[in-house]
Amino acid sequence: MxxxxxxxxxxxxxxxxxxxxxxxxxxxxxxxxxxxxxxxxxxxxxxxxxxxxxxSSDFLVDVAENWQSEFLQFFLFIFATIWLIQRGSPESKKYGDEGVGSDEEQHVGTYARADSPRWAKAQGVRLWIYSNSLLLMMGSVFLLSWLAQSLAGHIVVNEQNVQHGLPPETWGDYLVSPEFWNRTLQNWQSEFLAVGAMVAFSIYLRQRGSSESKPVGMPHHTSSVASE
Known part of the structure; x- marks a missing residue:
């Protein structure tokens, strides 16, 4: 207990x-x-x-299209924050810290600590995989969710075509159809807006006690507090 x-x-x-x-x-x-x-x-x-x-495919397509947009959001945000910065946002590194960092800064290879993960102490492919494992995982879940959405949506559309006496579509036809991209882009644009708003709002607004916010009294121009 x-x-x-x-x-x-x-x-x-x-x-x-x-x-x-x-x-x-x-x-x-x-x-x-x-x-x-x-x-x-x-x-x-x-x-x-x-x-x-x-x-059913009806339920799966609704679930999958939301999952793929969420994981795409985090995949792009994680990748973008390696190289791009936003002055004053705690979601960003400070100016001059752009890039993947040195082995010493990342505590990998010969600079690994005694309590570092085992793969952080490795070399070659294993170290590369572990160094990018978060991005690889987010990207993989996005692609799998997107595939599930497209397959389930294809089935739903063909079921509707049968009901209306229309010929079935191929999966390729569905992937380039306005219906598929209308459903997909509806989710994508909302996710990108939410991320952008979080980055921008966190420059000037605070939430006491949250790790997603700077301390209430920190100046607006301060970016990542941990790196200051």
């Missing part, structure tokens, strides 16, 4: 967002199921069960 309490205290941020995620996903599934059945009944079709809905 003590171990569990310690874990929950030291991992409370991850646990809290995992719980919120699961609750939101469940809420989406129940609301989506109800909405889907309303549409089916309006077209004179029989409603589907909850299990049938959550295993």
């Amino acid at each position: 003590i171990v569990v309490r310690h874990f929950l205290r030291t991992s409370s941020l991850s646990v809290a967002f995992l719980i919120i995620f699961v609750l939101a996903l469940l809420g989406q599934s129940f609301a989506g199921h109800a909405y889907n059945n309303e549409e089916l009944m309006q077209h004179g079709q029989a409603p589907v069960t909850y299990i049938e809905f959550v295993t």
